[in-house]
Amino acid sequence: MSPIQKRDFMKILVCISNVPDTTTKVTFTDNNTKFNTAGVQFIINPYDELALTRALEITEKQGGSVTAITVGLTDTEPSIRKALAIGAQDAVRINAEPTDAYFVAEQIAAYAKTENYDLILTGRESIDHNGGLVCGLLGEMLGIPSVNVITSIEVENGSATMERDIDGGKEKLTCKLPLVASAQKELTEPRIPNMRGIMAARTKPLKVVEPAASSATSATVAFELPAAKGGVKLIAAEQAEQLIEILHNEIKVI
Amino acid sequence: MSTSTSKEQFHQSNKPDQYNHPDYYLMDELLTEEHKMIRSTVRDYVKKELSPIIEDVAQKAVFPYHIVKQLGDLGCFGPQLPIEYGCGGMDYITYGIMMMELERCDSGVRSTASVQGSLVMYPIYKFGSEEQKKKYLPKLAKGEWLGCFGLTEPNHGSNPAGMTTNFRDAGDGKHVILNGAKMWISNSPFADVAVVWAKNEQGIIKGIIVERGMEGFTTPETHNKWSLRASATGELVFNDVKVPVENIMPGVEGLKGPLTCLNSARYGISWGALGSAMDCYDTALRYSKERVQFGKPIAGFQLQQKKLAEMLTEITKAQLLTWRLGVLMNEGRATPAQISMAKRNNVDMALNVARNARQMLGGMGITGEYPIMRHMMNLESVVTYEGTHDIHLLITGMDITGENAFQ
Numbered sequence: 001m002s003p004i005q006k007r008d009f010m011k012i013l014v015c016i017s018n019v020p021d022t023t024t025k026v027t028f029t030d031n032n033t034k035f036n037t038a039g040v041q042f043i044i045n046p047y048d049e050l051a052l053t054r055a056l057e058i059t060e061k062q063g064g065s066v067t068a069i070t071v072g073l074t075d076t077e078p079s080i081r082k083a084l085a086i087g088a089q090d091a092v093r094i095n096a097e098p099t100d101a102y103f104v105a106e107q108i109a110a111y112a113k114t115e116n117y118d119l120i121l122t123g124r125e126s127i128d129h130n131g132g133l134v135c136g137l138l139g140e141m142l143g144i145p146s147v148n149v150i151t152s153i154e155v156e157n158g159s160a161t162m163e164r165d166i167d168g169g170k171e172k173l174t175c176k177l178p179l180v181a182s183a184q185k186e187l188t189e190p191r192i193p194n195m196r197g198i199m200a201a202r203t204k205p206l207k208v209v210e211p212a213a214s215s216a217t218s219a220t221v222a223f224e225l226p227a228a229k230g231g232v233k234l235i236a237a238e239q240a241e242q243l244i245e246i247l248h249n250e251i252k253v254i
Numbered sequence: 255m256s257t258s259t260s261k262e263q264f265h266q267s268n269k270p271d272q273y274n275h276p277d278y279y280l281m282d283e284l285l286t287e288e289h290k291m292i293r294s295t296v297r298d299y300v301k302k303e304l305s306p307i308i309e310d311v312a313q314k315a316v317f318p319y320h321i322v323k324q325l326g327d328l329g330c331f332g333p334q335l336p337i338e339y340g341c342g343g344m345d346y347i348t349y350g351i352m353m354m355e356l357e358r359c360d361s362g363v364r365s366t367a368s369v370q371g372s373l374v375m376y377p378i379y380k381f382g383s384e385e386q387k388k389k390y391l392p393k394l395a396k397g398e399w400l401g402c403f404g405l406t407e408p409n410h411g412s413n414p415a416g417m418t419t420n421f422r423d424a425g426d427g428k429h430v431i432l433n434g435a436k437m438w439i440s441n442s443p444f445a446d447v448a449v450v451w452a453k454n455e456q457g458i459i460k461g462i463i464v465e466r467g468m469e470g471f472t473t474p475e476t477h478n479k480w481s482l483r484a485s486a487t488g489e490l491v492f493n494d495v496k497v498p499v500e501n502i503m504p505g506v507e508g509l510k511g512p513l514t515c516l517n518s519a520r521y522g523i524s525w526g527a528l529g530s531a532m533d534c535y536d537t538a539l540r541y542s543k544e545r546v547q548f549g550k551p552i553a554g555f556q557l558q559q560k561k562l563a564e565m566l567t568e569i570t571k572a573q574l575l576t577w578r579l580g581v582l583m584n585e586g587r588a589t590p591a592q593i594s595m596a597k598r599n600n601v602d603m604a605l606n607v608a609r610n611a612r613q614m615l616g617g618m619g620i621t622g623e624y625p626i627m628r629h630m631m632n633l634e635s636v637v638t639y640e641g642t643h644d645i646h647l648l649i650t651g652m653d654i655t656g657e658n659a660f661q
Binding site: 085196198 | 272274287288290291292294295298299302327328329330333337342343344
């Protein structure tokens with residue numbers, strides 16, 4: 001990363017994950033080691049969409065550029081194209097299967113190293129594996145501060161002012177740029193692309209980069225679905241004895 | 255007539271819109287990534303801005319004027335017209351998908367967009383002078399202006415050739431004098447611009463662009479509709495309206511003008527009706543899995559399964575028909591009779607789906623808690639306007655036999 005520059009023109013990188021739609025019915029294949037993608041709709045990870053929108057708001061206000069980056073094979077291009085339709089100026093796809101958070105962070109870091117971004121934004125976590133690791137890993141790999149789960153960010157004179165939710169209150173912190181931060185739900189409202197954006201996305205540059213050398217650090221042994229939720233039994237308030245009886249004899253918790 | 259509505263003035267339903275379109279034959283594979291992106295864009299917009307208020311809007315029969323600007327920003331007005339006039343420059347399938355997603359929410363909302371895109375912008379683009387295109391299209395595309403289309407008259411519905419609205423030379427070389435009345439005009443009470451079809455002194459039909467504010471031009475609203483309550487309908491009344499001659503569209507004369515526009519709009523309706531059918535099916539399917547009677551979800555009973563299976567079969571057939579028509583439209587090969595067939599089939603199909611879905615929901619299907627009865631009532635207009643169900647049958651009949659059975 002470049003030394004801190006005092007300027008308002010922001011060069012921002014937004015990390016995009018391609019995740020199953022929130023209504024997806026999750027099933028597995030290959031002996032429960034792979035997520036079954038058949039018939040599944042993929043979307044931009046909702047937290048990443050917030051990061052992207054906030055990045056656009058910042059650059060629209062004070063000038064700058066927003067690049068969207070994803071680690072994924074060609075099937076992730078609709079999501080990255082949508083990031084362009086929403087407003088990113090250009091996009092990068094690292095042509096590799098995103099096996100785990102470490103691999104993803106490594107690939108993004110390898111690309112970001114040479115590009116001197118002032119700010120890197122990610123979602124707080126991807127809604128498929130919910131790791132929430134990429135932001136912190138990127139900070140370490142690039143040797144810059146990382147701030148997790150921010151609910152607001154303003155950028156001025158080479159530093160960022162951010163807010164985070166903490167137990168029972170809010171934390172407000174400032175940090176010199178460059179830095180990497182991850183977006184929490186409250187960061188902003190997602191932006192729906194319009195027709196002009198979708199048209200413009202046709203001709204915006206989408207660079208495909210081959211992955212940097214890496215060795216696998218983890219492998220999936222098996223996935224498992226949570227046990228199906230049982231039905232709800234309603235017991236009238238005046239029959240408290242019956243409730244105690246059930247809790248004691250059937251469920252054996254008291 | 256308020257043009258300053260907002261989402262906040264309507265009751266916001268907190269019931270999540272869980273709509274998901276059925277795709278039994280993997281039709282999504284026939285769409286491009288861009289088509290799918292556009293579909294999700296319009297669907298996201300509908301779920302965020304329209305679904306929470308549509309029931310209240312329809313119950314109160316207030317036109318939510320603020321959506322005109324939103325639809326313009328989104329690009330729903332004339333998406334298939336060229337970029338140089340501020341339009342989308344997209345293909346006909348894109349246009350269809352947008353109409354489908356809007357009508358999935360409400361036929362009235364789709365009607366507003368259909369009229370603007372196909373019946374106002376399209377004729378101006380197709381038959382207007384360069385000056386007319388430059389003056390009207392960008393503002394209509396953005397939703398800064400709302401337009402309406404005047405063809406049907408109190409005494410001339412299925413037989414538009416009999417129209418009596420007429421114009422004559424004002425004698426000053428600069429104006430014509432327009433007289434007559436049009437009826438059942440979507441958007442009319444709020445329209446800034448009306449594309450009006452009227453006969454000249456030789457009895458030849460021409461298209462004239464009439465603007466709000468011209469003396470003698472009024473747009474009384476039609477009240478107490480049991481259908482399309484989320485869109486405004488009215489009349490256009492011309493009482494010696496002085497219209498500049500440059501407002502006459504130079505590019506067409508005769509019934510071909512309005513009929514060309516109707517082809518474009520009917521094409522959009524065929525997609526739109528499919529949207530409302532899918533919403534009814536989707537609602538009924540979800541309800542049937544949740545509603546328990548005799549100890550199990552009603553989805554487990556044969557009579558309900560018959561309804562669902564038949565609905566999905568009809569929807570799937572219509573999806574294929576409509577997609578194919580879209581491809582023909584893109585290639586410039588779709589015939590008016592093919593468009594008639596799709597409009598007639600899909601609206602009729604949607605009405606039947608709505609009626610069966612309504613039955614599955616029992617009493618709940620009657621209330622505004624669910625969209626089905628609203629769709630059903632809306633579709634009674636859709637099956638009537640832009641060529642009635644019967645008239646489209648005669649178009650097909652004439653096309654295949656060569657015999658005119660209209661008169």
